[in-house]
């Protein structure tokens with residue numbers, strides 16, 4: 001599942017190919033994504049020019065002179081730059097064509113992704129307006145998390161994965177950050193002190209940055225016809241490693257269900 005690092009890796013890979021390009025056409029083959037793709041997308045976008053490709057949490061923002069298109073990769077989506085004569089596959093649902101002969105193509109086999117119109121002020125869009133701070137940009141994130149967690153009984157892992165608390169953190173990077181900070185995933189969010197939240201914020205920044213850097217090594221994939229972004233190239237220390245030895249103490253990593261999600265942790269190193 002794409003998380004913030006995959007969205008950011010995608011943003012960095014795509015942006016140089018679309019910035020300053022004029023949008024020549026929009027083709028929607030399958031509008032039935034997580035929410036319906038607006039039927040007037042071609043009318044809204046064609047003739048406009050791309051100003052930048054931004055990101056908010058896991059959402060990508062194609063900022064154009066006509067307004068902003070909001071893109072989300074859902075569970076299985078990917079965005080690639082292809083030649084305009086490249087034939088679409090069965091899961092290639094949306095193409096945006098640019099001056100210069102390239103297409104931005106959304107492939108999404110499970111169709112949980114989104115392509116939505118954000119207008120002139122995307123920050124007020126219902127999907128974006130309640131998002132918490134960006135973990136890589138809020139340099140007081142530890143204090144922000146500590147304040148937001150007062151009185152909360154929810155497990156700290158679920159707290160971290162709440163996009164109103166902090167944007168873009170999913171199961172994988174929440175698990176890894178909690179391990180790096182030595183915090184047990186099921187500990188009540190409200191019973192963790194400010195200094196431990198500082199450690200957690202630092203751990204979160206570190207695992208997200210590492211994943212983005214690892215993704216950055218495969219940016220060339222975005223312009224390859226059959227290329228796939230290099231998700232999850234980082235070495236995960238707990239996620240998906242139940243029963244394997246902890247890199248800290250050598251004991252076995254355990255699996256716990258929190259909400260409906262699998263959580264991986266070391267009972268000796270996290271408390």
Ligand SMILES: [Zn+2]
Nearest residue numbers: 246249266269
């Ligand atoms: Zn351990």
